Amino acid sequence: MAEILVLYYSRYGNTAAMARQICHGIEAVAGCTARLRTVPPVSAVSEATASDIPDAGPPYASHDDLKACDGLAMGSPARFGNMAAALKYFLDSTGDLWLSGAMIGKPAAVFTSSGSLHGGQETTLQSMMLPLLHHGMLMLGLPYSETALFTTATGGTPYGASHVAGADNDNNLSQAEKELCFALGKRLAGVASKLTGI
Numbered sequence: 530m531a532e533i534l535v536l537y538y539s540r541y542g543n544t545a546a547m548a549r550q551i552c553h554g555i556e557a558v559a560g561c562t563a564r565l566r567t568v569p570p571v572s573a574v575s576e577a578t579a580s581d582i583p584d585a586g587p588p589y590a591s592h593d594d595l596k597a598c599d600g601l602a603m604g605s606p607a608r609f610g611n612m613a614a615a616l617k618y619f620l621d622s623t624g625d626l627w628l629s630g631a632m633i634g635k636p637a638a639v640f641t642s643s644g645s646l647h648g649g650q651e652t653t654l655q656s657m658m659l660p661l662l663h664h665g666m667l668m669l670g671l672p673y674s675e676t677a678l679f680t681t682a683t684g685g686t687p688y689g690a691s692h693v694a695g696a697d698n699d700n701n702l703s704q705a706e707k708e709l710c711f712a713l714g715k716r717l718a719g720v721a722s723k724l725t726g727i
């Protein structure tokens with residue numbers, strides 16, 4: 530099996546909903562399986578205060594998850610047009626993987642949820658691409674053969690999947706957003722499967 534790591538941070542559940550939809554797309558590809566992982570919030574005090582095991586949802590990601598995966602989908606809510614500190618904090622701990630070249634040549638894709646329609650989805654997606662490119666990963670976007678890119682009235686970009694959560698963080702994924710999350714997962718799994726020869 531080609532295993533795709535779906536790694537995300539979500540405060541209110543919107544990015545988490547996208548991650549689950551991406552998993553459906555990954556698992557639609559024969560021989561591909563999704564491993565869902567999140568990261569803990571960054572503590573206001575610098576000592577570790579959170580448990581190693583989250584109260585709910587998928588387990589926290591480890592470096593072994595990154596080493597073991599054949600591809601990576603990574604998502605974060607928009608934070609001032611950037612990825613959330615919790616995800617950046619986790620990525621900043623991966624210097625050993627960068628040094629060993631563990632992620633070189635693996636395909637990757639990114640996804641985000643934002644409060645507003647023009648609130649910086651593309652810059653948030655790009656902010657997540659930068660460390661993955663430093664890791665030597667192969668970035669994938671969404672091609673315009675995905676017709677939902679033309680019809681969406683909310684999220685969805687060629688740089689990755691996106692969702693507009695709304696001011697109260699309570700918008701459900703639209704049909705187009707769901708289709709584009711699914712397509713991104715499927716595309717990533719298809720490429721990982723070809724690269725690994727599975």
Ligand SMILES: Cc1cc2nc3c(=O)[nH]c(=O)nc-3n(C[C@H](O)[C@H](O)[C@H](O)COP(=O)(O)O)c2cc1C
Pocket residue numbers: 538539540541542543544545605606607608609610611642643644645646647648649694698
């Ligand atoms: C500190 C902070 C900064 C934010 N910055 C942005 C932003 O730049 N653009 C935007 O549209 N939404 C912004 N938001 C709204 C979040 O993106 C929104 O709550 C998120 O998409 C919900 O996703 P989640 O349910 O996965 O946490 C911000 C929220 C917080 C708390």
